[in-house]
Each structure stands twice: as C-alpha cells, then as structure tokens.
Amino acid sequence: MVAFTLNGEARTLDVDPEMPLLWAVRDVIGLTGTKFGCGLAQCGACTVHVNGMPTRSCQTAVGDIEGASITTIEGVSGKIGETVQAVWAEFDVPQCGYCQSGQIMSAVALLTETPKPTDDDIDSAMSGNLCRCATYHRIRAAIHETANRLET
Incomplete structure (x- = not known):
C-alpha cells in the first residue's frame, strides 16, 4: 500500500511499489491528462508536481512518493x-x-x-x-x- 495526496485528496493504492507513477495516475486512478511520451524522462509529457517540484512520472516509482503531495494537470x-x-x-x-x-x-x-x-x-x-x-x-x-x- 502506498499513501499520498493527489490533487488535494488523500489516496492509498495497493499496487506494486515499482509501478511508474504515470501508470498509477492514468491506469489505476483514471486521470489521463498526464501523457506517456518517451518513457525515459526525456520529453516531459509526463510531468507532474511532486511536493511542488516538476517530476517525470514515467520514471518515478509509486513507492518513492509515499506521503508526498502530487499534482497533475487536472489539479x-x-x-x-x-x-x-x-x-x-x-x-x-x-x-x-x-x-x-x-x-x-x-x-x-x-x-x-x-x-x-x-x-x-x-x-x-x-x-x-x-x-x-x-x-x-x-x-x-x-x-x-x-x-x-x-x-x-
């Protein structure tokens, strides 16, 4: 279980902690505004804010955002x-x-x-x-x- 705040709402996901944040946001939670581009953190299409900092969600593991505040384009x-x-x-x-x-x-x-x-x-x-x-x-x-x- 990974707990974090997403767009101001407390969330807990039961997913593999190695899952990229991008897929947790898009496929598990259903917010599709964050895009998959290159998958290598090179293009920026997957940028979200983690504790206010722009972060490439395609290379950020869900397990690494435990307790963090995440903002997507929807937020x-x-x-x-x-x-x-x-x-x-x-x-x-x-x-x-x-x-x-x-x-x-x-x-x-x-x-x-x-x-x-x-x-x-x-x-x-x-x-x-x-x-x-x-x-x-x-x-x-x-x-x-x-x-x-x-x-x-």
Missing part, C-alpha cells in the same frame, strides 16, 4: 495555474496538444519559483519539455505574458 489551480492555462489558450500555444500538460506543469513550477522569469530562466526551466510542433516561441511568450498578468 492545477490557483491564480498561477489558472492564468497559465488561460494565456496558453489565448496565445494558441497548443498545436497537436500532446505535450501541453507537461509544458503547463513546468511553466507553473517556474512561475511559482520565479515570478518574473527571463528568457534564460524560461529556456532552462522548459528545456526538458519537447514539443514536436515547435511552439517554443509561443510557450516563451505565454510565460512572459502570464508573469505580466500576475504582477498586476
């Missing part, structure tokens, strides 16, 4: 999360959309830690998230716009 809320999602839509960031939950999770973590990020901050924080549609310029612009809106 993103608050001023930063809601503003990021609104600006993402306004700036037409998603094309195919597959990587976007991971992109948003990384952007929320960045803006939580660095309210007014520079281009270098954004590039560094987002470097682990790949976008096959190459909307990187829109992602950067959306993060800057979100920071501007949160500042006011």
Whole structure:
C-alpha cells in the first residue's frame, strides 16, 4: 500500500511499489491528462508536481512518493495555474496538444519559483519539455505574458 495526496485528496493504492507513477495516475486512478511520451524522462509529457517540484512520472516509482503531495494537470489551480492555462489558450500555444500538460506543469513550477522569469530562466526551466510542433516561441511568450498578468 502506498499513501499520498493527489490533487488535494488523500489516496492509498495497493499496487506494486515499482509501478511508474504515470501508470498509477492514468491506469489505476483514471486521470489521463498526464501523457506517456518517451518513457525515459526525456520529453516531459509526463510531468507532474511532486511536493511542488516538476517530476517525470514515467520514471518515478509509486513507492518513492509515499506521503508526498502530487499534482497533475487536472489539479492545477490557483491564480498561477489558472492564468497559465488561460494565456496558453489565448496565445494558441497548443498545436497537436500532446505535450501541453507537461509544458503547463513546468511553466507553473517556474512561475511559482520565479515570478518574473527571463528568457534564460524560461529556456532552462522548459528545456526538458519537447514539443514536436515547435511552439517554443509561443510557450516563451505565454510565460512572459502570464508573469505580466500576475504582477498586476
């Protein structure tokens, strides 16, 4: 049994502790917003927050998150999360959309830690998230716009 908090709700799963968090979230719990991309923690599509830190859920064992607070794209809320999602839509960031939950999770973590990020901050924080549609310029612009809106 592994106990943790998922999107603010206490959860206990009776699964193999070696099961990747991604599969526990998607297949056992049924939250499919977190995507499987490469399975090697290289693309960022599976990004969730573990105790507020962006984490690749495809390579994080459920047994390693005992007692942790996990946030998936379905649980993103608050001023930063809601503003990021609104600006993402306004700036037409998603094309195919597959990587976007991971992109948003990384952007929320960045803006939580660095309210007014520079281009270098954004590039560094987002470097682990790949976008096959190459909307990187829109992602950067959306993060800057979100920071501007949160500042006011």
